[in-house]
Amino acid sequence: MNENPNKLVGAIDQGTSSTRFVVFTTKGRIAASSQMEHTQIFPESNAGWHEHDPVEIFRNTATCIQATLQALERKSYAVFLSAVGITNQRETTIAWNRVTGVPYYNAIVWDDTRTTGIAKAIAQGNSNRLRDQTGLPLASYFAGTKVKWLLDNVEALRKDLEDDAKSSEVCFGTIDSWLVYQLTGTKSNHDGAINSGGVFVTDATNASRWLFMDLAARVWDQTLVNAVCAPHRVPLSALPEICPSSHVYATCKGIEVGVPGLDKVPLAAILGDQQAALFGQTAFAPGEAKNTYGTGLFLMMNTGTKIVPSKHGLLTTVAYQIGQNAPVQYALEGSVSHSGSTIQWLRDQLQIIKDAPESETMARTCDSNQGLYFVPAFSGLFAPHWRSDARACIVGMTASHHRGHVCRAALEAAAYQTHEVFAAIEADSNVTLRTLNVDGGGTHNQLLMQFQADIIGVPVVKPAVMETTSMGAAFAAGLAVGIWQDQQEIKELWTAAQTFNPKMDVEERDSSLAGWRKAVSKSLDWVGEDQDAKKEDIWLLCPMNRNIF
Ligand SMILES: Nc1ncnc2c1ncn2[C@@H]1O[C@H](COP(=O)(O)OP(=O)(O)O)[C@@H](O)[C@H]1O
Numbered sequence: 171m172n173e174n175p176n177k178l179v180g181a182i183d184q185g186t187s188s189t190r191f192v193v194f195t196t197k198g199r200i201a202a203s204s205q206m207e208h209t210q211i212f213p214e215s216n217a218g219w220h221e222h223d224p225v226e227i228f229r230n231t232a233t234c235i236q237a238t239l240q241a242l243e244r245k246s247y248a249v250f251l252s253a254v255g256i257t258n259q260r261e262t263t264i265a266w267n268r269v270t271g272v273p274y275y276n277a278i279v280w281d282d283t284r285t286t287g288i289a290k291a292i293a294q295g296n297s298n299r300l301r302d303q304t305g306l307p308l309a310s311y312f313a314g315t316k317v318k319w320l321l322d323n324v325e326a327l328r329k330d331l332e333d334d335a336k337s338s339e340v341c342f343g344t345i346d347s348w349l350v351y352q353l354t355g356t357k358s359n360h361d362g363a364i365n366s367g368g369v370f371v372t373d374a375t376n377a378s379r380w381l382f383m384d385l386a387a388r389v390w391d392q393t394l395v396n397a398v399c400a401p402h403r404v405p406l407s408a409l410p411e412i413c414p415s416s417h418v419y420a421t422c423k424g425i426e427v428g429v430p431g432l433d434k435v436p437l438a439a440i441l442g443d444q445q446a447a448l449f450g451q452t453a454f455a456p457g458e459a460k461n462t463y464g465t466g467l468f469l470m471m472n473t474g475t476k477i478v479p480s481k482h483g484l485l486t487t488v489a490y491q492i493g494q495n496a497p498v499q500y501a502l503e504g505s506v507s508h509s510g511s512t513i514q515w516l517r518d519q520l521q522i523i524k525d526a527p528e529s530e531t532m533a534r535t536c537d538s539n540q541g542l543y544f545v546p547a548f549s550g551l552f553a554p555h556w557r558s559d560a561r562a563c564i565v566g567m568t569a570s571h572h573r574g575h576v577c578r579a580a581l582e583a584a585a586y587q588t589h590e591v592f593a594a595i596e597a598d599s600n601v602t603l604r605t606l607n608v609d610g611g612g613t614h615n616q617l618l619m620q621f622q623a624d625i626i627g628v629p630v631v632k633p634a635v636m637e638t639t640s641m642g643a644a645f646a647a648g649l650a651v652g653i654w655q656d657q658q659e660i661k662e663l664w665t666a667a668q669t670f671n672p673k674m675d676v677e678e679r680d681s682s683l684a685g686w687r688k689a690v691s692k693s694l695d696w697v698g699e700d701q702d703a704k705k706e707d708i709w710l711l712c713p714m715n716r717n718i719f
């Protein structure tokens with residue numbers, strides 16, 4: 171296929187740290203892009219809380235879109251997009267009023283731990299209580315626990331939901347739903363910065379992260395909603411309609427909503443960002459996987475139409491659905507809460523590096539970690555441990571260690587955590603992963619990528635286009651409007667740029683992994699009692715299971 175400069179597809183990538191708008195050509199090349207960071211709100215008196223301002227996020231999205239379209243114009247591309255897709259940080263939850271468009275509260279971010287107690291209370295001593303139906307363990311990570319917190323704590327929201335005349339005005343949504351609602355509404359009379367009355371939808375990948383969706387049927391289930399939100403009653407009408415990931419949802423309003431560049435452009439895809447990265451890596455066959463090193467770290471493997479339950483601390487989730495009639499594809503996922511954010515912490519809190527690339531320069535000042543390990547359990551440990559009682563620790567320090575070792579240990583932690591979920595995916599699926607495709611900000615770090623290959627013992631492959639998350643959303647949107655005919659055509663656009671082959675000998679690898687496991691054991695049991703979680707970790711402590719790590 172020759173490149174057609176008049177056919178372009180845009181992708182909004184609304185991530186935890188920033189928002190991007192990226193425009194792709196029919197060859198899957200980036201024609202133009204722009205990016206903006208947004209405010210990370212960490213309320214000081216509440217440790218573990220993390221919020222975003224939904225209005226700022228929409229404003230930044232609009233600014234990025236307009237800036238990218240201006241750049242396209244300067245490069246003499248067509249400025250009319252054939253379609254636009256959305257990919258988003260998942261689980262981050264917003265409640266807003268359907269009539270005014272005004273949020274009731276800030277967005278509660280996915281890694282916020284305020285709902286740990288709520289998750290424990292729902293678990294009633296068994297954190298796998300809803301796993302068979304939802305694919306998820308009970309943890310603060312998931313959107314449903316955040317809905318329950320909002321209802322417990324935000325009086326105006328609770329009042330509206332309990333008022334028969336107003337309850338139909340309440341919307342709960344993840345960032346995708348919020349952005350679609352904004353892009354398809356009209357200027358709100360209540361707040362000049364936002365819009366109201368738009369379309370209220372989501373896709374199956376995002377919906378699979380609430381604890382409210384039946385994974386096999388892909389519909390909201392009132393029994394699940396009640397189990398999570400009791401005593402509050404949340405009608406299913408307060409939740410967005412679940413649609414396929416690649417699908418014409420609506421047409422953007424453009425001028426009316428303050429984003430003239432999207433006027434009449436079909437909004438043709440929604441995918442959670444990790445699923446979009448899987449799609450952008452063209453991991454379409456069962457057994458194909460990708461690992462994304464962003465704020466967190468997310469290893470995901472396509473399991474095809476099979477729902478594979480996890481016995482090793484992973485999530486079972488929707489990978490994507492391309493059109494109404496296509497079979498839904500599922501995935502196993504290892505979600506790790508802190509990766510790039512650990513590097514940000516070195517920069518912002520410890521101030522031992524001035525930017526993320528300097529973490530590599532610093533780490534290269536020493537040949538090894540010299541026995542120093544850094545377990546970044548800032549929000550407890552997610553997969554495969556699910557231990558909310560864990561806290562971050564740096565262990566094994568002697569007086570000869572310096573900041574170079576701390577940087578090295580922070581980078582190595584991403585590789586060790588990847589190893590944990592890599593082994594869990596192999597154990598759950600009986601698939602032997604022969605390579606690992608990678609993407610995300612952390613893959614700029616050559617030291618990390620080489621160490622990653624050494625620790626998992628298979629080649630690590632970087633694609634030519636690193637914006638795989640945006641690319642996945644653009645591919646899904648382009649498929650919905652016929653820019654690309656099928657997934658095979660897309661597969662041919664993907665090319666590798668760099669491969670890191672494992673070099674470390676097995677003895678060194680095993681002793682490094684043993685050190686990591688010991689460090690993890692030191693991070694546990696730090697905050698209160700967590701008997702439930704301990705039960706879940708028993709498989710890790712059993713000598714037979716430990717061999718796979
Ligand atoms: N050279 C680098 N070495 C290590 N980490 C890096 C490097 N460059 C960027 N990062 C990390 O990557 C993250 C940003 O990656 P990105 O994929 O944009 O994340 P997100 O989608 O979560 O916003 C940041 O947390 C940053 O610390």
Ligand SMILES: O=P(O)(O)OC[C@H](O)CO
Nearest residue numbers: 185186259260464465466
């Ligand atoms: O925005 P990212 O890349 O950190 O991804 C966040 C995940 O979607 C959370 O589940």
